[in-house]
Amino acid sequence: MEERDKQLLKMIRKQSEEGMSLLIDEYGGAIKAICSNVLRNYDAGIVQDAMQETVIRLWQKLSQRFQVKKNLRAYIYQTARNCALDYLRKYQRHSETDFEGVEDMMQDVSTDVEREFSRKHNERIVHEVIKEMEEPDRTIFILRFFYYETVKVIAETVHLKEDNVESRIRRGKKKLKAELLRRGVLNE
Structure with a gap:
């Protein structure tokens, strides 16, 4: 500690x-x-x-x-x-x-269900892609984008230089984008 x-x-x-x-x-x-x-x-x-x-x-x-x-x-x-x-x-x-307001909700329910299903599906794919990352890239990515940690704190946590953490974040984002394109979550 x-x-x-x-x-x-x-x-x-x-x-x-x-x-x-x-x-x-x-x-x-x-x-x-x-x-x-x-x-x-x-x-x-x-x-x-x-x-x-x-x-x-x-x-x-x-x-x-x-x-x-x-x-x-x-x-x-x-x-x-x-x-x-x-x-x-x-x-x-x-x-x-x-x-209250059930009638209004029912009008948009099919659109909401589709949107929610799509969001959850995409979220699951993002989690899978991050889970497949090698360490320490996975930890860096989770700390940065799920816990909103600063690069300085992440560098201290994973015992790397800040520049190294920043470059790993950039490479991780590129890999994530490529994988999301490949799996059909994003369009070019």
């Missing part, structure tokens, strides 16, 4: 307000990106609630001497994703029982 993460963990375990501030300063952007990505079809208030729930869960777990194995960052990202998914399930359940 990185030294600054060890310090952060110590402060949180002392239940220091400074620890909470540092947690938000250090990881607030990533938490927001993850929650926004998962809850992209919902308003900002729901995203904000999921972010707050993430911080609360982290504070509760980490201050109770919960053992973080190896990587605090990964644990924080996982917690953010799980909180956002909990909110997604909660609001999907509520929207399924809300019958």
Whole structure:
């Protein structure tokens, strides 16, 4: 675990307000990106609630001497994703029982179903292509485009120079585009 993460963990375990501030300063952007990505079809208030729930869960777990194995960052990202998914399930359940405007929805349902099927199909192909990438390119791509990490943070994480990370991102994007063209997801 990185030294600054060890310090952060110590402060949180002392239940220091400074620890909470540092947690938000250090990881607030990533938490927001993850929650926004998962809850992209919902308003900002729901995203904000999921972010707050993430911080609360982290504070509760980490201050109770919960053992973080190896990587605090990964644990924080996982917690953010799980909180956002909990909110997604909660609001999907509520929207399924809300019958206002059903007639309007039914008019566009076939178009929406086609569009959603196409989106999910394309998303699955993107995930497959990324899964087929070699390491560290896969990790670099995931950190950059799913967790919105900066090139500097990625370089530190995978122990490469920033220039090397940038060139791997460029090559990865070219490979991804070529593969998506080949599989019919994109048109030239």
